[in-house]
Amino acid sequence: MDLHLRGKRVLITGASKGIGAAAAEAFAEEGCHLRLAARSGDQLKALADRLRSQHQIDATIHVTDLRKPEDIQHLVQDTSDIDILVNNAGDIPGGSIDKIDEVTWRHAWELKVFGYINLTRAIYAQMKARGGGVIVNDIGAAGEKFDANYICGSAGNAALMAFTRALGGKSLADNIRVVGINPGPVGTDRHVTLMKTRAKHQFGDESRYKELQKGMPLGRPAHAREIGDLMAFLASDRSGYTSGVIFTVDGGLAAGWG
Numbered sequence: 001m002d003l004h005l006r007g008k009r010v011l012i013t014g015a016s017k018g019i020g021a022a023a024a025e026a027f028a029e030e031g032c033h034l035r036l037a038a039r040s041g042d043q044l045k046a047l048a049d050r051l052r053s054q055h056q057i058d059a060t061i062h063v064t065d066l067r068k069p070e071d072i073q074h075l076v077q078d079t080s081d082i083d084i085l086v087n088n089a090g091d092i093p094g095g096s097i098d099k100i101d102e103v104t105w106r107h108a109w110e111l112k113v114f115g116y117i118n119l120t121r122a123i124y125a126q127m128k129a130r131g132g133g134v135i136v137n138d139i140g141a142a143g144e145k146f147d148a149n150y151i152c153g154s155a156g157n158a159a160l161m162a163f164t165r166a167l168g169g170k171s172l173a174d175n176i177r178v179v180g181i182n183p184g185p186v187g188t189d190r191h192v193t194l195m196k197t198r199a200k201h202q203f204g205d206e207s208r209y210k211e212l213q214k215g216m217p218l219g220r221p222a223h224a225r226e227i228g229d230l231m232a233f234l235a236s237d238r239s240g241y242t243s244g245v246i247f248t249v250d251g252g253l254a255a256g257w258g
């Protein structure tokens with residue numbers, strides 16, 4: 001299926017690894033030109049060089065900390081021509097309410113919640129002035145399947161779900177679509193680290209972490225590319241009547257698996 005994305009310009013935050021890097025690959029395969037933002041310059045450069053060589057597309061990197069207003073301002077100025085924004089940066093820690101103090105909570109939300117909101121506010125205005133665009137928010141299934149031991153993330157993701165639905169419910173009037181994706185467990189480096197920590201506590205052996213995945217749908221977490229491919233489809237005109245909605249990709253966990 002041709003997604004009609006060739007030549008589109010895409011900004012992806014948190015692009016150095018995991019879902020962000022997988023999304024970059026998916027858009028590059030469709031012939032999109034990439035603007036890759038993250039805090040890790042070396043990883044961004046390696047990814048951009050590889051995708052540029054493999055797919056004959058433009059790929060520029062932007063070493064950016066979305067917690068800093070001045071970094072957001074520079075990023076918005078440097079990417080004023082984009083057609084698609086993928087908000088993906090975030091590293092909210094686990095823990096119950098007695099474990100996550102105010103400083104930790106605010107630090108997490110500055111990136112995952114306010115980083116999304118502040119970047120979207122600026123990019124939306126640019127898209128409106130240019131005649132349209134698409135914004136894809138990578139949120140997380142904890143925003144609908146609440147977890148007291150991930151309370152900061154559950155609350156933050158729920159806020160971003162509401163933000164996405166509220167903005168996307170009216171955005172077609174500006175020829176802009178706003179959609180969200182709620183991944184469940186995804187086999188990223190971060191997921192493996194969390195599973196190894198759990199395995200060490202539960203079994204006394206971190207190498208047994210895969211045993212913890214046996215109860216998941218298909219006996220595995222989602223592949224990052226499965227999320228990236230959905231991002232590309234939702235950003236395309238094949239999904240041109242889609243806005244103000246959240247797509248859950250968790251193998252059925254939120255719907256009652258197990």
